[in-house]
Amino acid sequence: MSHHTRSPIESTPIAESGPSASVGEHPNAITNRFYTYERVQDIVSFIQNIVPTKPEIAIICGSGLGGLAELITDKIVIPYVDIPHFPRSTVVGHRSNLVFGVLNGLYVVCMQGRFHPYEGYTTATCAFPVRVMRMLGAHTLIVTCAAGGVNKGYSVGDIMLIKDHLNFPNLAGNNPLIGHNDERFGPRFPPVGHAYDRQYLSKMKQIASKHSVELREGVYCGLGGPCYETIAEINMLRLLGGDAVGMSTVHEVTLAAHCGFRTLGLALITNKCLWDYDTTYEPVHEDVIRISELKANELQQLIYDFIGSVKQNPT
Numbered sequence: 028m029s030h031h032t033r034s035p036i037e038s039t040p041i042a043e044s045g046p047s048a049s050v051g052e053h054p055n056a057i058t059n060r061f062y063t064y065e066r067v068q069d070i071v072s073f074i075q076n077i078v079p080t081k082p083e084i085a086i087i088c089g090s091g092l093g094g095l096a097e098l099i100t101d102k103i104v105i106p107y108v109d110i111p112h113f114p115r116s117t118v119v120g121h122r123s124n125l126v127f128g129v130l131n132g133l134y135v136v137c138m139q140g141r142f143h144p145y146e147g148y149t150t151a152t153c154a155f156p157v158r159v160m161r162m163l164g165a166h167t168l169i170v171t172c173a174a175g176g177v178n179k180g181y182s183v184g185d186i187m188l189i190k191d192h193l194n195f196p197n198l199a200g201n202n203p204l205i206g207h208n209d210e211r212f213g214p215r216f217p218p219v220g221h222a223y224d225r226q227y228l229s230k231m232k233q234i235a236s237k238h239s240v241e242l243r244e245g246v247y248c249g250l251g252g253p254c255y256e257t258i259a260e261i262n263m264l265r266l267l268g269g270d271a272v273g274m275s276t277v278h279e280v281t282l283a284a285h286c287g288f289r290t291l292g293l294a295l296i297t298n299k300c301l302w303d304y305d306t307t308y309e310p311v312h313e314d315v316i317r318i319s320e321l322k323a324n325e326l327q328q329l330i331y332d333f334i335g336s337v338k339q340n341p342t
């Protein structure tokens with residue numbers, strides 16, 4: 028008998044015991060039928076049995092940015108593999124831990140590793156941990172990501188405050204909220220025009236100026252990946268008002284807006300994009316990780332101080 032070693036995707040509970048598709052049903056509808064309010068509550072109860080404290084701040088770490096979790100004190104680390112019905116991160120630069128503890132005076136929960144649609148997960152699966160963190164009690168979400176600089180004025184190593192996004196999977200009919208809507212999570216038709224909290228944007232700008240860090244502020248384009256963009260695609264993103272491009276974040280922030288999180292988004296520009304046909308350069312993930320790790324300290328300092336300012340002035 029041949030011994031088949033299962034990949035992390037194959038061994039996720041959805042594939043093992045999730046509901047099978049009804050004819051014509053959207054993959055996100057199947058995911059959302061599986062992750063019912065009661066099932067998310069069960070996951071939350073499982074975590075609360077291990078972690079007695081209630082986190083106020085939720086953090087999602089982007090590629091190569093998981094080092095932030097090392098700053099957390101009084102740590103409790105729960106590997107994703109131990110959490111019922113939790114996916115695993117399969118990408119280099121993403122660990123697979125939910126880290127709890129204290130960061131600059133506030134209780135936090137930190138996803139050290141996120142999930143991307145190109146790993147084979149639906150956008151609803153990628154984003155569902157946002158609901159878990161909200162139900163654990165967090166009111167503020169900090170998302171970080173590595174991104175390519177679409178804006179020609181940006182340099183590698185710049186940090187961009189995300190003021191808005193272009194959610195391309197959503198525009199193509201792949202929104203993580205597709206399927207049955209349980210009003211206990213949020214409304215059927217959620218507004219997302221203020222998904223990135225305006226007060227948090229100002230707070231972060233003040234913090235950055237104290238550290239003499241020049242922040243960019245722009246529009247993040249979320250694409251499906253895993254290919255980096257063609258030259259024509261980058262030119263299209265520029266025409267549409269995009270400043271940075273990546274393969275994450277937008278589905279997470281959509282669910283965050285749905286369940287009432289106040290969100291701060293930070294994109295680290297890890298590479299230039301291809302603007303014209305004379306360019307010989309191509310982005311590579313190793314460079315993305317290298318730049319993320321190189322700039323991680325600066326980003327971490329900003330996030331650390333941001334949490335301190337939320338503590339002092341919660342509104």
Ligand SMILES: O=P(O)(O)O[C@H]1O[C@H](CO)[C@@H](O)[C@H]1O
Pocket residue numbers: 088089090118141143171172173174252273274275276311312315
């Ligand atoms: O968005 P994060 O997870 O930071 O990672 C970005 O970097 C990877 C590509 O190098 C993609 O996963 C892209 O989304």
Ligand SMILES: Nc1nc2[nH]cnc2c(=O)[nH]1
Pocket residue numbers: 173174175176250252254255256272273274297298299300310315
């Ligand atoms: N899609 C996309 N994702 C990235 N993540 C980091 N850099 C890039 C990029 O240039 N394009």
